[in-house]
Amino acid sequence: MINKLIEKIRKTNAPIVVGLDPMLNYIPKHIQENAFAEFGETLEGAAEAIWQFNKGIVDATYDLIPAVKPQIAMYEQFGIPGLQAYKKTVDYCKSKDLVVIGDIKRGDIGSTSAAYAVGHLGHVQVGSKKYAGFDEDFATVNPYLGSDGVKPFIEVCKEENKGLFILVKTSNPSSGEFQDRIMDGRPLYEWVGEKVAEWGADHMGKEYSYIGAVVGATYPEMGKVLRKLMPKTFILVPGYGAQGGKGSDLVHFFNEDGLGAIVNSSRGIIAAYKQEAYAEFGELNYADASRKAVEVMIEDISGALKNR
Numbered sequence: 001m002i003n004k005l006i007e008k009i010r011k012t013n014a015p016i017v018v019g020l021d022p023m024l025n026y027i028p029k030h031i032q033e034n035a036f037a038e039f040g041e042t043l044e045g046a047a048e049a050i051w052q053f054n055k056g057i058v059d060a061t062y063d064l065i066p067a068v069k070p071q072i073a074m075y076e077q078f079g080i081p082g083l084q085a086y087k088k089t090v091d092y093c094k095s096k097d098l099v100v101i102g103d104i105k106r107g108d109i110g111s112t113s114a115a116y117a118v119g120h121l122g123h124v125q126v127g128s129k130k131y132a133g134f135d136e137d138f139a140t141v142n143p144y145l146g147s148d149g150v151k152p153f154i155e156v157c158k159e160e161n162k163g164l165f166i167l168v169k170t171s172n173p174s175s176g177e178f179q180d181r182i183m184d185g186r187p188l189y190e191w192v193g194e195k196v197a198e199w200g201a202d203h204m205g206k207e208y209s210y211i212g213a214v215v216g217a218t219y220p221e222m223g224k225v226l227r228k229l230m231p232k233t234f235i236l237v238p239g240y241g242a243q244g245g246k247g248s249d250l251v252h253f254f255n256e257d258g259l260g261a262i263v264n265s266s267r268g269i270i271a272a273y274k275q276e277a278y279a280e281f282g283e284l285n286y287a288d289a290s291r292k293a294v295e296v297m298i299e300d301i302s303g304a305l306k307n308r
C-alpha cells in the first residue's frame with residue numbers, strides 16, 4: 001500500500017490527503033433536508049446526510065488527490081448508522097482508486113490490539129470463512145501503550161500488505177504535556193520516532209516503509225528533527241489549514257526526493273464553502289468549493305517545495 005500511495009502522489013503531484021471528517025453543521029441544508037425527509041431526524045437520517053455529503057466531495061476531488069482520511073469519531077457519534085456510513089465511505093473511496101487512511105487511533109494491550117488490527121486491516125475468521133471488516137488501506141495507531149500494543153498491527157499489515165501511521169508528535173496544543181517530556185536527555189517523541197523507524201525497517205516497501213508516523217504541521221521544528229531521525233518513514237502531517245499549518249512550515253517534513261510526507265486537511269477542504277475565500281460557491285456548490293480548496297492547497301505545498 002505504501003508503494004501505491006507513493007505512485008499516486010507522483011501521478012497527481014499532490015502530497016495531500018483530504019480528511020473526510022463530516023459534522024452535521026458542515027452539511028448543506030439541502031442535503032440534510034433530503035436525508036431527513038427520507039429517514040426522519042434520526043441517526044439514520046444523519047448518517048445518510050454525511051454519506052451524501054462525502055460522496056459529493058469525493059466525486060468533486062478524487063482525480064486531484066491520492067488519498068482520503070476519514071476520521072472514525074465523526075461517524076461513531078451517530079452510532080451504528082454512522083459506522084455504516086463510515087464503511088460506505090471507505091468502500092466508495094476505494095472504488096475511486098483512492099488510498100484510504102482510517103484515522104482510528106487505536107492501541108491497547110496486545111490481544112485487544114490484535115482484534116482492532118483484524119477488524120480494520122485484516123480478515124476475521126468465521127467458521128471456515130474469512131471476512132474483511134472495515135478494510136481500510138492504512139490505520140492510525142497510538143503507540144503510547146508500548147510495543148505489545150503496536151506489534152499486532154504490524155503483523156496484520158505484513159499479512160495484508162497494508163500500512164500504519166503511528167502517532168509520534170501530535171498537532172494539538174497540549175501534545176507537549178507528555179510527548180515533549182525529557183527522558184535520558186531527549187524528548188519522548190524522539191524515542192517514539194526512533195522506535196517507529198526500527199519497526200518500519202522490518203516492513204519496507206520499494207522506497208519507504210509500510211510503517212509511517214504522524215507528526216503535526218503545527219510543530220515544524222520538531223518535524224525537521226524527526227524527518228532526519230526516520231529517513232525511510234512516510235510522515236502523515238495533520239494540522240494544515242484549520243489548525244494553522246501552512247505550506248512554508250512543511251518543507252522540512254519532506255525528504256530531498258520531494259517525498260516522505262503527506263499533508264492532511266479536513267475542515268479546510270470539506271467546509272471550504274463556509275470560508276470567506278470560497279463564499280462565492282455558496283452552499284449548493286459546496287463540493288466545487290472543496291475542489292478549489294484542494295487546488296489551492298496543492299499549489300501552496302508544491303510552491304513551498306519548489307522554493308526551498
Ligand SMILES: O=c1ccn([C@@H]2O[C@H](COP(=O)(O)O)[C@@H](O)[C@H]2O)c(=O)[nH]1
Binds near residue numbers: 170171172214266
Ligand atoms: O496529531 C494529530 C493527529 C490526528 N489529527 C486528525 O487530523 C484531522 C485534522 O482535522 P483539521 O480539520 O484539518 O484540523 C482530524 O481528523 C484529527 O483527528 C490531528 O489533527 N492531529
